[in-house]
Amino acid sequence: MRTSSIQTILLTTALCALAGGQVVLGSSKARASFAPPAPPTDLVANDLPWDGGGTVQIDWAASATPADQLKGYEILAHELEVTPRDAAIETDEAADRAAAEETQSLLEGEGIAPEDARRQAALSTPEFVSPPEDVSEWSSLGIVPATQTDYQATGLNKAGVYLFKIRAIGLEGDFSAATASSGEIRPVAAFFNGRKLPLLITLILIASAVFVFIVLARRGMPMRIRKIAGLAAVDEAVGRATEMGRSILYINGIQDMDDLQTVAGVTVLGRVAKTAAEYDAKIEVPTSRSLVMTAAREAVQSSYFSAGRPDAYNPDLIYYVTDEQFGFVAYISGMMTREKPAACFYMGSFFAESLILAETGNSVGAIQIAGTANPSQLPFFVAACDYTLIGEEFFAASAYLSGQPDQLGSLKGQDVGKILVGIVIIIGVTLATLQAITGSDSLEAAVNYLVNVILGS
Amino acid sequence: MNDTPKINTDAINVILATDCGSTTTKAIMIEKVDGVYRQTWRGEAPTTVEEPFANVTVGVLNALTEIQEVSGRRLIDDAGEIIRPATATEGCDIYISTSSAGGGLQMMVAGVVREMTAASAKRAALGAGAIVMDTIAANDKRRPHEQIQRIRELRPDMVLVSGGTDGGDTKKVTEISEMIAPAKPRPRFGKSYELPIIFAGNDKARPEIERVFSDDGFDLKITDNLRPSLEQENLGPARDMIHDVFLEHVMAHAPGYDTLMSITDAPIMPTPGAVGDILQTIAKGRGINAVGVDIGGATTDVFSVFDGTFNRTVSANLGMSYSISNVCAEATMPTILRWVHLDMDEHELRNRVKNKMIRPTTIPQTMEALVFEQAVAREALRLAYIQHKAFATTLKGVQQQRTVGDTFTQESGGETIVDNMKLDLLVASGGVLSHAPRMHQTAMLLIDAFEPEGITELAKDSIFMMPHLGVLASVHPQAAMEVFERDCLVYLGTCVAAKGTGKEGKNCFSWSLDGGARGSGEIAFGQIEMIELGPEETAEIELRPARGFDVGAGPGKPVTKTIRGGTVGVILDGRGRALALPEERAECRAAVTRTIEAVGLYPDLEGSAV
Amino acid sequence: MAKAYTPGLKVSSRTTHLAHRILPIAGEVKASLGDVVDADTIVAETFMDGDITPLNVANLIAAQPGDLPELMLKKEGERVEKDEPIARSKGMFGMFKSECKSPASGILEAISKATGQIMIRGESIPVQVKAYLPGRVVEVLPEEGVVIENEVALIQGIFGVGGETSGPLVMGCSSHEQGLDAEAINESMAGQIVVGGARMTAAAIRKAQQVGVAAIVSGGIDDSDLKAILGYDLGVAITGSERIGLTLIVTEGFGEISMARRTFDLLSSNAGRSASVNGATQIRAGVMRPEILIPLSSEAMDADSSQSSTDSGVLAIGTPIRVIRDPYFGSIGTVSALPEAPQVLGSGSKSRVLDVSLESGEVVTVPRANVELIEA
Incomplete structure (x- = not known):
């Protein structure tokens, strides 16, 4: 559940990546001619404020040559190289940049990446190699139409220091002289990246929805939760065990208490144990972690108390087996074939053992209810069990069972987030589809805005 | 199981049957006419059953005497016994009876x-015609x-x-048995009565x-488990045992029943059990799904047969006289008044x-x-049917078998088997x-x-003859079926209703009778129409539902079927299912008034209707 | 049908009444034949088996149910006291023994080897039957109870709530058409049976509850008032065990309706006399109506005696009747015509009817099912 907002973003990104295509600007090489156009003037380059770094805003005054006689302006940039002083700080620029770009989105929220920290330490006393005189050695960032007098240079090294120049290109492909070099610019990351504003708004929306619902739940507003078939079937499974005079087997996964799924599993155990206490059925809980055993005993005992049958609680039925994954599974499978429980519950984190357990349970004729958030194990459980709590359903069941207003409220609040995501997906898919059919520019712009800005980076 | 006497069914020409109710004993005579x-x-x-006579046979003979008087056929001889077998002018071939006198069978x-x-136990008891006073279970939330x-x-x-x-x-x-034994439930029939305990577990x-109920005061009977496995229900043996015990113990303690039992040719059955039997016989014979309802003063019984599975429920406090106040309390006045188009x-x-x-x-x-x-x-x-x-x-x-395809549709056990779309016949009595x-x-x-959804026949039990026919079905099913079809049921007609909801006034379905020869038309959503089709007539109806509406073949799919007429005719109901009346009182009243006028429910009132 | 009309309720100024006072289970009869008893005299007494407390001892001491009989410190049939140890486990090497204490006092009735459950039967519950009707014991039913006979003025109500009680009759209204309001109830009426005229209001009942009135008898009650007093909407007319502090009896029905004049006159002529009332109503097969019994002392035997009628009367021209269904609900009149053939009613159904000339002089036609005889 806590991971859900990240999941949300990733999912949306993936979907919208399908929808919109990146626009790539082409560039062309130009030939020289005799009457070169007049160069543009008043070049001003500034680090773009409120960004995530790596972007520089460049403005200039148009060339004296009329725009209709120009092919465009070429933007030239040069990253100043630091004089090698210490081998320790010499790093592979390209690799660093790639790494930085790759992890950028993840790292931004958490502070400065280690590489950047090293680099910044180095930059604190910079000493640069002077830029080459020949503009042809400068890298071209691209050509903009002659009517344009500004440009955003993106994708720059956040830690680098840059110089910029502009030159006009005549119709024949002849270049004007380049402007004077701009000042040294560092395209550093601002305190807040303005492009992430939509993300902030989304975050606030979802967080406040969670908050509001928690407050409402605490005030006693009833929270309706959709009927979960697997949960409703608990009575049936326990009833079956009672009628057949057999035991109920409850497996809490094979992870320790630090796993969220194990915690949810213990909550569900409380419910199952309470029903078992009411029906006076025997519930057996073998665990693969000692701590889980302790937690399970607590949960089962309190269930028997609240069901008013403290006399029927037997702690010996909740025991530790082994930490070894397959040792544990071998024990459980053997026990299942010997004792033939009438109801089996698998609630928690499962791995390769899921199918072994579920198939054994199925073969002894038990009603089986599984719940896990391990997606790779879900198909096995669905096929071999009577009921399966799928992923979030499992946590939702836990929240529902615990009845705590905080859990219920956050469950409800996250629903708001899911609705929001759903809306964005529908809008994105619709816009992209329409754009593909009509080829409309305004739609394209909208799609690009959605992809680059709202879901951007 | 009782030994049902071997009867040569071909030789039976005259049948007498009685139903001893708590207030009235009703007798009918069935004769073979033209085969x-x-x-x-x-x-x-x-x-x-009560003082001053305290003998149920007195009422039976009185009722039979009345038949004797009106039919001119001598049925009872001077010794006060039923003349058997029948001759051309007197007596009958078999005499059978049901009973619900003295409050019926209470279990x-x-x-x-x-x-x-x-x-399952409750189903067995209800199916046998009992009134279930309470159900004790390990998980009934009682300490x-x-x-x-209790x-x-x-x-x-x-x-x-x-x-x-x-x-x-x-x-x-x-x-549970250890709890029942010391609690010593006191039977109604006094100290000398040994309480029968039937064990079917x-x-x-x-x-x-056997150990637990070894004490005096109990008469333990053991029969096959009614739930041999959770996947299987076997109610027959338990139901038969209930009938046996009913005759042996309960009837034997009621005044005059020993005599009555000795003169019947088939075991006496509890009235509701007999009604259930005839409904099952009919559903099986015609291969249909049927629902029967008997609304009385204190209780309402609902019987259903769906795909061969019989169920009966008794809604103890839903009735039209003794329990009318309870109906109003449970349903609430505004809910009742939504059916009323007048100012009250x-x-x-x-x-x-x-x-x-x-x-x-x-x-x-x-x-x-x-x-x-x-x-x-x-x-x-409505409340009885919900129950x-x-x-x-x-x-x-029951253990479920699943495939990965069931991931998002995990249906659970215990779903209702009552499906109004599959319902073919709805029988009313009471x-x-x-x-x-x-x-x-x-x-x-x-x-x-x-x-009812789709195409459903409506009928009523003319003179509450179903109990008699239920017992008759146990000895002579063919006679029971014939009388049921010809004399017991009064066919009211057929209801055609589309499942789904839509916008008021938009097309719901279109219909044509006999290819348009007997009329055709369109039913708008919210509209109801009645077409005359006489009791002995049948017609082929073709239905083309609008999108989203289902008349039996799935949403939007057309249906052609031969339908039966009746005293009312064909009712084409476009009010949608689930049936929802407008919340707002004035609108609701207008909608109900439209329905009442379309069907001609209260013709004398139409002038004054709002 | 033999009865095409509802037999009326009995209102009799003198009749011989037999009160059957029977124990629910066999017991001891305390009165003997010929005894003269008071309303409060206990005529029969018995002890009902006490409540049962089940306890799963095997679970509590973590033993196998089969071993339980050896581990029990008390045997079947022995007496146990609350918190007395009743079972002890063997424990391990004679240590860690766990003990189980009795949750209740009583007789240890059963120990189950199959389930590990024991049953403790609590103290017997005494059940006493009072005479209710002052009079003479005319029959003793051994082990069951007695029959008490007396000459009484008998009035049957149509509906009541609350059980048996007794007390002197006191008039709360001066006319049979006067409603019973809270003002009519005063402190002096504690323990008495208050007679009203028409409808008794919720306020009057509340006041009566405060004052400690034994019972109220009146013509009618409003459904909403009844609901307010009971705290729930009465579903079926099976009453008698309500705990509302007093007994209520209505003689005519629900709504604004006056008590029949004859009933009112009979009650007012007996004002000051002690009466026994029972509100228990059961409208099912074997109908039971609430009753007001006014035992008549021998000197009250006067000319107006032997005016009892236990036979159901016959409908004939001139018979006094009451209409018991709307639209003429509560009207009183006499039969003026008895047409043989069924007639079609306003509702469209066919039914046998009769003509009634009402007290107002109007003549109306009503179904025979909707009238009741006013029995003399």
Whole structure:
């Protein structure tokens, strides 16, 4: 559940990546001619404020040559190289940049990446190699139409220091002289990246929805939760065990208490144990972690108390087996074939053992209810069990069972987030589809805005 | 099981049957006329179980005497005995009877899990025609001492104990028996009566059960487990055992029943059990799904047969006289008044309802009173049917087989088997339905309360003959079927209703009868129309539902079927399913008024209708 | 049908009444034949088996149910006291023994080897039957109870709530058409049976509850008032066990309705006399109506005696009747015509009817099912 907002973003990104295509600007090489156009003037380059770094805003005054006689302006940039002083700080620029770009989105929220920290330490006393005189050695960032007098240079090294120049290109492909070099610019990351504003708004929306619902739940507003078939079937499974005079087997996964799924599993155990206490059925809980055993005993005992049958609680039925994954599974499978429980519950984190357990349970004729958030194990459980709590359903069941207003409220609040995501997906898919059919520019712009800005980076 | 006497069914020409109700004993005579069995004469007399007669046969002979008088056929000889076998002018070939006198058969049932063996036990008891006073189960949310208290308060005629599958639980079922035994439920028939306990649970628990009920005062009978495994229900042996015990113990203690038992040619059955039997016979014989309802003064019985599975429920406090106030309390006044298109003062109605409760025999004199009483009946029937649907379910506790395709549609056990779309025949009986001044009112009561979907035949039991035919079915099924079709049922007609909802006034379905030769048209959503089709007539109806509406073949799919007419005809109901009346009072009233006018429910009132 | 009309309620100024006072289960009869008893005299007494407390001892001491009999410190049939140890486990090497204490006092009735459950039967509950009707014991039913006979003025109500009680009759209204309001109830009426005229209001009942009135008898009650007093909407007319502090009896029905004049006159002529009332109503097969019994002392035997009628009367022209269904609910009149053939009613159904000339002089036609005889 806590991971859900990240999941949300990733999912949306993936979907919208399908929808919109990146626009790539082409560039062309130009030939020289005799009457070169007049160069543009008043070049001003500034680090773009409120960004995530790596972007520089460049403005200039148009060339004296009329725009209709120009092919465009070429933007030239040069990253100043630091004089090698210490081998320790010499790093592979390209690799660093790639790494930085790759992890950028993840790292931004958490502070400065280690590489950047090293680099910044180095930059604190910079000493640069002077830029080459020949503009042809400068890298071209691209050509903009002659009517344009500004440009955003993106994708720059956040830690680098840059110089910029502009030159006009005549119709024949002849270049004007380049402007004077701009000042040294560092395209550093601002305190807040303005492009992430939509993300902030989304975050606030979802967080406040969670908050509001928690407050409402605490005030006693009833929270309706959709009927979960697997949960409703608990009575049936326990009833079956009672009628057949057999035991109920409850497996809490094979992870320790630090796993969220194990915690949810213990909550569900409380419910199952309470029903078992009411029906006076025997519930057996073998665990693969000692701590889980302790937690399970607590949960089962309190269930028997609240069901008013403290006399029927037997702690010996909740025991530790082994930490070894397959040792544990071998024990459980053997026990299942010997004792033939009438109801089996698998609630928690499962791995390769899921199918072994579920198939054994199925073969002894038990009603089986599984719940896990391990997606790779879900198909096995669905096929071999009577009921399966799928992923979030499992946590939702836990929240529902615990009845705590905080859990219920956050469950409800996250629903708001899911609705929001759903809306964005529908809008994105619709816009992209329409754009593909009509080829409309305004739609394209909208799609690009959605992809680059709202879901951007 | 009782030994049903071997009867040569071909030689039977005259049949006498009686039903000894709590107030009236009704007798009918069935004769073979031109090769088919027909019900020819009937008679009735007050039941004589109480002082000063205290002998049920007196009432039976009185009722038969009435038949003798009207038919001119001598049935009873000078010694006061029924003349058998029949000759050309006197006597009958067989005499059979049912009984619900003295409050019928009252039972308590117990099982381990309420939704599993206890539910099966309840089904067995209800199916046998009993009134289930209470169901004791390990998980009925009562503490043991509360359960014991309850058992002590009840005065059942017998107790049915089940629990555990074969080879399954012994502990719980023994525990429950250990609770019943010391609580010593006191039977109604006094100290000398040994309370019959029927055990139909885990076969491995029998020795323990025998030990528990070894005390004096109990008469333990053991029969096959009614739930040998959770996947399987086997109610037959338990039901037969209930009938046997009913005859041996309960009937034997009722005044005059020993005589009555000796003169019948088939075992006496509890009245509701017999009604269930005839409905099953018919459903099986015609291969249909059927629902029967009997609304009485105190209780409403609903019987259903879906895909061969029979279910019966008794809604103890839903009735039209003794329980009318309870119907109003459970349904609430505004819900009842939504069926009323007239101005009525709620406060005054409440007092009227209470006055009917304390003077249950009165009848509505004015049209307004009738409209209100029928509105109450709709709600009583609707509530009874809801209870029935909740009870008639698939078995619970069954292991499910799944594929990955079921990931998002995990259906659970215990779903209702009542499906109005699959329903073919709806049979009404009971005062408010049988004695409604106009058949149209009966038909609309059924449609509004049961909301049949697709194509459903509507019928009513003319003179409450179903119990007699139920017993007859046990000895002569063919005669029972023939009389049921020809004389017992009055066909009201056929209801055609589309499932789904839509916008008021938009097309719901279009229809044509006999390819348009007998009319065709379109039904808008919210509209209801009636077409005449006589009782002996049939016609082929072609239905083309609009998108989103289902008349039996799936949404939007056309249906062609031969339908039967009746005294009312064909009712084309475009009000949608689930049937929803407008919330707002004025709109609701307008909608109900439209319906009433379209069907001609209360023709005398139409002038004054709003 | 033999009865095409509802037999009326009995209102009799003198009749011989037999009160059957029967124990629910067999017991001891305390009165003997010929005894003269008071309303409060206990005529029969018995002890009902005490409540049962089940307890799963095997679970509590973690033992197998089969071993339980050896581990029990008390045997079947022995007496146990609350918190007395009743079972002890063997424990391990004679240590860690766990003990189980009795949750209740009583007799240890059963120990189950199959389930590990024991049953403790609590103290017997005494059940006493009072005479209710002052009079003479005319029959003793051994082990069951007695029959008490007396000459009484008998009035049957149509509906009541609350059980048996007794007390002197006191008039709360001066006319049979006067409603019973809270003002009519005063402190002096504690323990008495208050007679009202028409409808008794919720306020009057509340006041009566405060004052400690034994019972109220009146013509009618409003449904909403009844609901307010009971706290729930009465579903079926099976009453008698309500705990509202007093007994209520209505003689005519629900709504604004006056008590029949004859009933009112009979009650007012007996004002000051002690009466026994029972509100228990059961309208099912074997109908039971609430009753007001006014035992008549021998000197009250006067000319107006032997005016009892236990036979159901016959409908004939001139018979006094009451209409018991709307639209003429509560009207009183006499039969003026008895047409043989069934007639179609306003509701459209066919039924046998009769003509009634009402007290107002109007003549109306009503179904025979909707009238009741006013029995003399």
